[in-house]
Amino acid sequence: MTFANKSNKVTGMNIDKIKREYDIFLRDEQLVYLDSCATALTPRSVITKILEYYNSYNANIARGTYKTGTRATEEYELARKSIANFIYANSSDEIVFTSGTTMSLNMIAHGLSHIITKDNNIITTAMEHHANFIPWQQVCDNAKADFRIAPLTNDGQIDVNKLLDLIDKNTKIVSLVHVSNVLGTINPVKEIIQKIRVKNPNTITVVDAAQSVAHFPISVIDLDCDFLTFSMHKLFGPTGVGVLYGKKEKLELLTPLLTGGEMIDEVTTTCTTFRELPHRLEAGTPNISGVIASREAIDYTNSFLFSEIRTHEKELLQYCLDCFEKEFGNDIKVFGPKDLKLRSGAISFTFKNYHPHDIASILDNEKRVAIRAGQHCTMPLHNEILGVNATARVSFSIYNIKEDIDKLIEGLKEVDKILI
Amino acid sequence: MDLYQEEILEHYHNPRGSGKLNNPTHKHCANNPTCGDKICTTITIKDNEIVDIKFEGEGCAISQATTSMVTEKIKGKSIDKVLAITKDDIIDMLGVEIGIGRIRCALLGIETIQKAIEFGKII
Numbered sequence: 001m002t003f004a005n006k007s008n009k010v011t012g013m014n015i016d017k018i019k020r021e022y023d024i025f026l027r028d029e030q031l032v033y034l035d036s037c038a039t040a041l042t043p044r045s046v047i048t049k050i051l052e053y054y055n056s057y058n059a060n061i062a063r064g065t066y067k068t069g070t071r072a073t074e075e076y077e078l079a080r081k082s083i084a085n086f087i088y089a090n091s092s093d094e095i096v097f098t099s100g101t102t103m104s105l106n107m108i109a110h111g112l113s114h115i116i117t118k119d120n121n122i123i124t125t126a127m128e129h130h131a132n133f134i135p136w137q138q139v140c141d142n143a144k145a146d147f148r149i150a151p152l153t154n155d156g157q158i159d160v161n162k163l164l165d166l167i168d169k170n171t172k173i174v175s176l177v178h179v180s181n182v183l184g185t186i187n188p189v190k191e192i193i194q195k196i197r198v199k200n201p202n203t204i205t206v207v208d209a210a211q212s213v214a215h216f217p218i219s220v221i222d223l224d225c226d227f228l229t230f231s232m233h234k235l236f237g238p239t240g241v242g243v244l245y246g247k248k249e250k251l252e253l254l255t256p257l258l259t260g261g262e263m264i265d266e267v268t269t270t271c272t273t274f275r276e277l278p279h280r281l282e283a284g285t286p287n288i289s290g291v292i293a294s295r296e297a298i299d300y301t302n303s304f305l306f307s308e309i310r311t312h313e314k315e316l317l318q319y320c321l322d323c324f325e326k327e328f329g330n331d332i333k334v335f336g337p338k339d340l341k342l343r344s345g346a347i348s349f350t351f352k353n354y355h356p357h358d359i360a361s362i363l364d365n366e367k368r369v370a371i372r373a374g375q376h377c378t379m380p381l382h383n384e385i386l387g388v389n390a391t392a393r394v395s396f397s398i399y400n401i402k403e404d405i406d407k408l409i410e411g412l413k414e415v416d417k418i419l420i
Numbered sequence: 421m422d423l424y425q426e427e428i429l430e431h432y433h434n435p436r437g438s439g440k441l442n443n444p445t446h447k448h449c450a451n452n453p454t455c456g457d458k459i460c461t462t463i464t465i466k467d468n469e470i471v472d473i474k475f476e477g478e479g480c481a482i483s484q485a486t487t488s489m490v491t492e493k494i495k496g497k498s499i500d501k502v503l504a505i506t507k508d509d510i511i512d513m514l515g516v517e518i519g520i521g522r523i524r525c526a527l528l529g530i531e532t533i534q535k536a537i538e539f540g541k542i543i
Contacts, residue, residue, distance in 0.1 A: 355480035357455050374455045389456025418424050
């Protein structure tokens with residue numbers, strides 16, 4: 001079995017070859033995995049790095065005057081540098097490792113809560129995942145500040161004009177999702193941030209990049225966002241590792257959410273001072289093996305061209321939407337923009353009046369097709385905008401092929417037979 | 421194991437006890453926030469017995485069908501018996517294995533009914 005040579009870009013995606021890089025496909029040949037928005041599968045090379053840590057240099061980081069501890073620390077910091085390079089951050093000090101996007105967003109919200117007073121407002125959008133909604137809502141509740149929600153257009157994009165209307169001199173924070181985990185909408189965050197800066201140069205901008213990192217090259221310099229968050233498990237890495245990027249002077253503002261070991265300068269019985277960034281925001285023993293293996297996930301992602309990843313994704317998105325139209329017509333309703341240029345990742349849909357849980361169960365029972373059903377952690381979007389109790393959701397990644405979509409269609413026909 | 425057996429589908433398409441009682445003595449509504457299943461039940465209890473019961477609901481076939489099956493079974497039973505119904509009783513009633521992902525769907529009905537009995541009395 002040969003692995004792709006990671007130092008050369010692969011031109012033209014050989015999906016068969018890609019699938020062989022995942023043990024899960026070797027062990028479970030029938031699996032048709034259409035839920036990469038929830039978590040991406042993890043290639044062998046990443047898992048190998050996790051095992052290597054535990055088997056060869058299992059030690060805590062930042063301590064240790066012994067070889068294995070030193071190696072663990074070096075690998076950990078190399079991963080930090082590799083993430084900084086991946087998103088074009090100015091410095092590794094601007095990369096904080098967390099347990100995931102949810103933790104990162106909570107850390108930013110908590111960390112900035114000391115600057116929010118009751119005259120202020122915080123803005124997010126109606127399409128946000130709960131992780132980029134509730135923390136801000138909570139901060140506003142506690143400070144008695146105004147929590148403002150930018151509406152969407154009819155085809156599921158942020159209504160940018162209405163968002164800008166919500167911004168005034170008291171707007172402290174605007175937090176936006178880059179790619180929606182339900183609608184698949186790609187929000188033009190760079191342009192939006194530019195417009196926000198014109199309206200209020202002091203507003204802090206936060207980007208939830210959880211669903212975009214695996215599909216588009218991200219440059220935090222280009223986006224000019226103050227903070228950016230994502231999870232490694234959406235990028236072929238392990239679960240339990242997230243990234244919190246912040247411009248240095250903005251990270252400095254954050255009050256640490258977690259305090260304890262590894263983040264202090266001095267502790268006395270009367271007071272404690274904290275360490276410099278980024279360590280100040282990394283209390284306790286982290287997911288060491290996960291962070292170390294994340295560097296391999298970044299290398300793995302870098303072995304593809306983003307243009308190929310995007311072309312492959314668009315082909316599958318188009319094929320899926322065409323099949324839905326051809327086989328089911330109006331019986332399937334897809335949410336989000338019609339224009340594929342504005343979409344990435346998720347296709348959320350309803351199928352007649354069948355409950356998505358039933359659709360997902362039958363697809364799994366009959367065809368081993370794995371899709372997601374429910375509200376995908378976007379209750380305001382589902383209940384108040386889309387007006388549906390739940391949706392079924394499919395999403396594609398580099399290891400998916402057209403035949404996966406064919407199986408999905410066959411499965412949906414079975415659903416129709418069983419539930420009608 | 422096939423969760424979508426004929427009996428379950430039959431109850432889903434033709435739920436027993438569908439609707440709302442005019443003058444119930446007890447009522448309760450509950451939902452599964454993760455998936456949007458909702459059940460509202462109205463019950464007439466007299467002399468500690470379920471005299472009549474109806475339910476209205478929205479949601480997956482499992483939640484609606486199970487509620488329909490439970491409704492049919494508990495009519496005429498004492499409230500003590502109904503309050504003693506367990507998760508295992510529901511699984512036995514369905515006669516199929518239910519995975520961890522669908523168990524909340526299967527239990528929504530009985531939980532709503534038990535809550536209606538316990539604290540859904542209409543004053």
